[in-house]
Amino acid sequence: MVINMNKRIWPLNDRAITVSFGEEIDVQINLRVQQLFSSLKRESYPFIVDMVPTYTNLTIYFDPQKINFKDMQQLIEEALNDMHEHPVSIESKLVHIPVYYNGPELERVAKQNQLTEDDVMRIHGREDYLIYMIGFLPGFPYLGGLDERIATPRLDEPKSQVEAGSVGVANQQTGIYPIQSPGGWNIIGHTPVNIFDSQKEQPFMFQAGDYIQFYPVDRKTYDHIINDDQYQPKMEWYHAN
Amino acid sequence: MLSVIKPGIYASIQDGGRKTYRGYGVPVSGPMDDYAFHYSNKLLGNKPNTAAIEIIYGGIECYVEEDVDIAITGANFHPLVNGKPVPMWQCIRLYEGEQLTFQGSKQGSIAYLAMSGGIDSPVYLGSQSVYSRAGLGEILKTGDTISSFKRQVCNTYHINPRNIPTYTSHVKVRVIPSHHEALFSSRAIQQFYSNPFQLMKMDRMGAILKGDKALTMNKEQDIISEAVTFGTIQVPPHGQPMILLADAQTTGGYPTIGTILSDDLWRVTQIQPQGHIRFKRYEINT
Numbered sequence: 001m002v003i004n005m006n007k008r009i010w011p012l013n014d015r016a017i018t019v020s021f022g023e024e025i026d027v028q029i030n031l032r033v034q035q036l037f038s039s040l041k042r043e044s045y046p047f048i049v050d051m052v053p054t055y056t057n058l059t060i061y062f063d064p065q066k067i068n069f070k071d072m073q074q075l076i077e078e079a080l081n082d083m084h085e086h087p088v089s090i091e092s093k094l095v096h097i098p099v100y101y102n103g104p105e106l107e108r109v110a111k112q113n114q115l116t117e118d119d120v121m122r123i124h125g126r127e128d129y130l131i132y133m134i135g136f137l138p139g140f141p142y143l144g145g146l147d148e149r150i151a152t153p154r155l156d157e158p159k160s161q162v163e164a165g166s167v168g169v170a171n172q173q174t175g176i177y178p179i180q181s182p183g184g185w186n187i188i189g190h191t192p193v194n195i196f197d198s199q200k201e202q203p204f205m206f207q208a209g210d211y212i213q214f215y216p217v218d219r220k221t222y223d224h225i226i227n228d229d230q231y232q233p234k235m236e237w238y239h240a241n
Numbered sequence: 242m243l244s245v246i247k248p249g250i251y252a253s254i255q256d257g258g259r260k261t262y263r264g265y266g267v268p269v270s271g272p273m274d275d276y277a278f279h280y281s282n283k284l285l286g287n288k289p290n291t292a293a294i295e296i297i298y299g300g301i302e303c304y305v306e307e308d309v310d311i312a313i314t315g316a317n318f319h320p321l322v323n324g325k326p327v328p329m330w331q332c333i334r335l336y337e338g339e340q341l342t343f344q345g346s347k348q349g350s351i352a353y354l355a356m357s358g359g360i361d362s363p364v365y366l367g368s369q370s371v372y373s374r375a376g377l378g379e380i381l382k383t384g385d386t387i388s389s390f391k392r393q394v395c396n397t398y399h400i401n402p403r404n405i406p407t408y409t410s411h412v413k414v415r416v417i418p419s420h421h422e423a424l425f426s427s428r429a430i431q432q433f434y435s436n437p438f439q440l441m442k443m444d445r446m447g448a449i450l451k452g453d454k455a456l457t458m459n460k461e462q463d464i465i466s467e468a469v470t471f472g473t474i475q476v477p478p479h480g481q482p483m484i485l486l487a488d489a490q491t492t493g494g495y496p497t498i499g500t501i502l503s504d505d506l507w508r509v510t511q512i513q514p515q516g517h518i519r520f521k522r523y524e525i526n527t
Contacts (some may be wrong), residue, residue, distance in 0.1 A: 002370065010420045011525040015256045016470055018420075025465060050263045050408040052468040054492055059468035064503075069525055094400045135466060135492030138267040138375045142466070181374055198377055 076170035096234040100222035105186035139178035158184035192225035242306040249300030255289025259368035270357035270370035274507035277315035281355035290371040293355035295307035310357040316349025332395040349408030358391030410516030416499035429456040436519040445488040455480025465476035470492040
C-alpha cells in the first residue's frame with residue numbers, strides 16, 4: 001500500500017518530528033495525516049506534548065526529557081505499520097454555518113467571475129468543505145475545494161482590520177476569521193457563530209478533519225443568532241475509514 | 242503587590258507557555274529566554290514555569306503597593322529601587338512605598354521579574370502567557386496592578402555565579418537543517434552558514450535579519466503550509482531571513498532553511514538590534 005511508500009520523516013528541531021505523506025493538497029494525503037493523528041492521539045502517550053496536522057504533514061512535539069528523537073521516530077514507524085494493517089477510523093463532524101452574505105468584496109468576487117451576487121452565494125453554499133488544517137490564527141480553518149467559478153485572487157493590499165466572523169475567499173480557498181485580524185482575503189459575508197471563544201470549555205468550534213457547509217441567512221436571523229449566547233450550529237457526526 | 246507607573250517598551254506576563262493548542266492554531270508564547278526565566282523562579286523557590294513579568298528593552302517603572310520578594314534576571318536594565326542600584330540574579334525584598342525602575346541596557350534585550358509564589362493573573366487556555374493578538378491577556382499598561390501569591394521567601398536559593406550568562410551582540414547558534422534545503426541554491430546555503438546576519442528588528446513574533454546578499458532559491462516555489470516553531474528560520478521571496486520567536490504562528494507557507502536548536506534560542510533573543518548572528522549547521526542524531 002501507499003502509506004509507507006510515500007512518507008518521509010525529518011526533525012523540525014530537537015523536540016519535534018514531522019511526518020510527510022506527500023507534496024500536494026489532496027484529500028487522500030490529508031486522510032493519512034488525519035489517520036496518524038488519530039491513532040497517536042488515541043494512545044495518549046505522556047511524552048507527546050502536542051501535534052499539528054497540516055495539509056500533507058503531521059508534526060509531533062515531544063518532551064525530550066521523556067523520549068529521545070530516535071525512539072520517537074521508531075514509535076512513529078510502528079504506528080504507521082499498524083495503520084497499514086488496521087485502518088484507523090476517524091471521527092469527524094459536519095458543521096452547518098449560517099452566513100449573512102453582505103461582505104464588502106461580494107461584488108468584487110461576483111464581477112471578477114462574471115456572476116451575480118446570488119450566484120456566488122449559491123455556489124459558495126453548495127459544497128461540504130474539508131478542514132485540511134487550522135493555522136494562521138487561533139481556530140482559523142483552511143478549507144480547500146472552493147468551486148473554481150468563484151475563485152478570486154487575494155486583495156492586492158491587505159486590510160488592516162478584518163472583523164471576527166468574516167467569511168472570505170482567496171484563490172481556491174475559503175475560510176472564516178475567528179478573531180479580528182489584518183487580512184487579504186475577499187470578504188463575502190459574515191457568520192454570527194462565534195467559532196473561537198477562549199472562555200468556553202470547548203474554545204474551538206472545529207478541528208482539522210471536520211467539514212463545514214455554509215448556508216445563507218438574512219439580517220434578521222443573523223442578528224437573532226448573534227444575540228443568542230446559547231446558539232449552537234447544527235452538527236452531524238461521521239465515522240470514516 | 243506592584244502597580245505599573247510606566248509600562249516601558251513591551252512588558253507582559255509569561256509562564257511556561259500554552260503548549261497543547263498548536264493544532265488549533267494557537268501560538269505557544271511563553272518566555273523568549275527560557276534560561277533567565279527559569280532562574281527568576283528558581284531564585285524564589287517558585288515552581289518551574291511559574292508566571293513572571295517579561296521585560297523587553299526595559300523602561301518599566303513600578304510602585305510597590307505591598308511588601309514583596311522578587312528576583313530579576315536576564316539583561317541588565319540597571320534596576321533601581323528609589324534611585325539606588327539593586328542586585329540581579331538574587332532574591333530581593335521590596336517594601337511598600339518604594340519605586341522600582343528599569344533603565345536601558347548595553348547588552349541583552351530581555352529581563353524577567355519573578356515574584357514570590359508567582360503572579361495572580363487570568364488563565365487562558367491553560368496558561369497565563371499573554372498573547373494579546375488573540376485576546377489572551379494584554380501587555381502591561383499604566384495603572385495595572387500585579388499581585389503575587391506570597392510575600393516573603395528570600396534566603397531560599399543562591400545561584401552559582403558561573404551560571405549567570407554574559408550577553409553579547411555577536412552570537413553563533415546551531416541550526417537543524419530544514420527539508421526545504423534543496424530548494425535553495427548551493428551558494429545560498431554556503432552563504433547562510435558562513436556569513437554573519439544583522440538583527441534589524443525583533444518582537445515576540447519574530448526577528449528580521451539582513452545579510453550581505455539575498456539568499457536565492459533554485460526556482461521560485463510555493464510551499465504548502467506546514468508546522469513551524471520557535472526558532473524556525475523562514476526565507477520570504479526577498480531572500481532575507483526571518484526567525485520566528487516565542488509568539489510564532491503555528492504554521493507557515495514560506496520556505497525554511499532550518500530551525501535553531503532549543504538550547505541556543507535565548508542567545509538569539511538577547512541580541513540587541515544591529516547585533517550579529519552566525520549560524521552553524523547541526524545534524525540531529527537520527
